[in-house]
Amino acid sequence: MKPSVKYSIYLIVAVSFFIVIVPGHADTKDNRWVYISQDKDDASTSYYYDSETITPHSYNQVGVWLKAATSTDETLYNLEISCVSGMFHIIEGSFDIWGRRSKTSYIAGRWIITPPNSEVYLLSKMICKDIRPRK
Numbered sequence: 001m002k003p004s005v006k007y008s009i010y011l012i013v014a015v016s017f018f019i020v021i022v023p024g025h026a027d028t029k030d031n032r033w034v035y036i037s038q039d040k041d042d043a044s045t046s047y048y049y050d051s052e053t054i055t056p057h058s059y060n061q062v063g064v065w066l067k068a069a070t071s072t073d074e075t076l077y078n079l080e081i082s083c084v085s086g087m088f089h090i091i092e093g094s095f096d097i098w099g100r101r102s103k104t105s106y107i108a109g110r111w112i113i114t115p116p117n118s119e120v121y122l123l124s125k126m127i128c129k130d131i132r133p134r135k
Contacts, residue, residue: 033067036122044070047119053078054127060084062131063091066123079120083128087111088120 032052039045050065057063057080066077076094081087089111114121 034126036066036119036126039068039119040117046070047123049123049127056131060131062127064123064127066120068119079123081114081120081124081128082111083124083131085111086114086121086124088114088124 032050033048034051036047036049039047046069048067048069050067053063053065055063060083061080062083063078063080066079068075068077074095078091078093079088080091114124
């Protein structure tokens with residue numbers, strides 16, 4: 001297996017683990033959060049995107065906040081998605097640790113291949129339909 005593919009798989013597993021294990025507080029009643037899907041492995045977790053944060057970037061990329069929420073917790077991720085290549089990367093995350101909001105910034109380096117039928121894949125299909133490729 002190529003090192004870049006192996007790294008992508010490890011990173012996807014780590015992000016998935018992070019979403020499930022390190023949640024914050026949920027408030028999905030705000031109309032700006034649009035439902036994406038329910039977690040396939042944990043029916044108590046649902047995914048949403050913030051419709052007010054969709055920001056077109058250069059090179060057919062779009063920025064958006066993703067929320068993984070349960071009835072009591074949430075974890076937020078600021079993502080950048082490539083509408084052309086089907087890849088994404090995490091810019092920053094926000095979650096609660098012992099009742100305190102924590103913000104973690106990531107170095108936006110490596111792009112991750114979006115797994116088919118994942119929450120990020122579904123999100124990209126929802127928000128990229130209005131992004132026109134630049135020539």
